[in-house]
Amino acid sequence: MTSIIIESCLEINDRDRTEVRASFQGIIQDAPSGTSTSIVNGLSQQLIYQLQLNLPNVFLSFDDLNVDLDVAAFPYVQAPAKQGLQQAIRDRGMKMLVNSCYRTIAQQMLLYNDRFNNSNPVAPPGTSNHQTGLAIDIEDPRGWEPFLVQYGWSPLPGDPPHFDYVGGGTVDIRSQSIRAFQQLWNRNHPNAKIDEDGAFGPQTEDALNRSPAPGFAKAPWDDKPRLLKLSQPRYEGTDVIRLQEALKKAGLAVDVDGIFGPGTDKAVKELQQKKSLTVDGIVGPKTLSLMA
Ligand SMILES: [Zn+2]
Incomplete structure (x- = not known):
């Protein structure tokens, strides 16, 4: 696994706050620089659903908890991380405001394509700590910290809004996130298939860049609504x-x-x-x- 690149979550979340997704219907590589990652929400939902089909009961939505979510914040974490979140929210007895959580590789690709325009580093798709299903960025992080650390969540030094779940019982889903994309691509390009190897190589990078922001014609929910x-x-x-x-x-x-x-x-x-x-x-x- 590539070494971990610490991204500035505050900077990325600020950028994501504007909702502009309906204005862009093209492919990822043509997305204007600096746009919110919500422009790929359609494709992102297909990637999340495919990942869930591949990993049943591992990668769960937490939108049933007492949380408020930002426009591009997909509320998914791994099962033990959700349990920890649930207990922390119950103990504090108030709503948690979540700015970012699981970031799909489509969202990461947008950020990565812009990496030369940013002063802060951006991890290649599949290697960000926000692709683990074990990360959240929240408002009022210091208020939440004593509750979260009790249940396996740990703050990340130097990145104020960010917490990682370190409580164990989890798996590394980052290569699975890439494989879910490769499957989806192949399903929609039976004559131009790419390797389903879970690795982010040049072929996968090229395919991801040529993927439509609103999602592919054949979606993973066609088989299983x-x-x-x-x-x-x-x-x-x-x-x-x-x-x-x-x-x-x-x-x-x-x-x-x-x-x-x-x-x-x-x-x-x-x-x-x-x-x-x-x-x-x-x-x-x-x-x-x-x-x-
Ligand atoms: Zn973060």
Whole structure:
């Protein structure tokens, strides 16, 4: 494994704070310099879902905990790290504000492409401590520190908002993050396949740079639908488009924009009410089957 490069989380998080994702639909290498990594949220969600299919019960969402998330902060950590987070939040008894957590290799690629414009170092995709599923950047880090350290989370000297989970029982998922991308690429390029070796070489770097920011046409949830709901970051992708089209067909007012925002949430709940389902805004198999 390459030596660890300490990135400036504060600087990266500041840059991510502006939400501009709808304005860029191109491939990663054409992304304007300095943009928020939220412009690759569509592709990032495909990478996260593929990783979860590869590593069931290892890499978990923590959006069910008492947290608030930034626009490009994907709330995923490994199972023991989530448990530690849950206990710290319970003990302190207040909401945790999370600015960054799992950073996909698509997000890392954007930052890496900009590395010569930054004074601070950027790690190559697959080698950042934010690709481990064991890292968070939070507001009020000193207030949280005594609670987090009790449950396996450790502050990173020189990088104020950053904590790593060091409590054990975890695996190194960084090469898995790269392999998930290689699988997704191959699925969408059956005639131009790359090695699924989990290594970030020139071939993978080139493929990642030529990947579409909103995600590939064939998504990992085509085989196994994901649960859709109102969340931060917003769910987006081909499955959201299909859902919105179905809602519209069912006579509900909704924009077909591929992003699961408050309007889609409202339409889903109206449909659930109409069909006497639990009105939870979660699109699972039951809600889906009523729209088929
Ligand atoms: Zn960090």
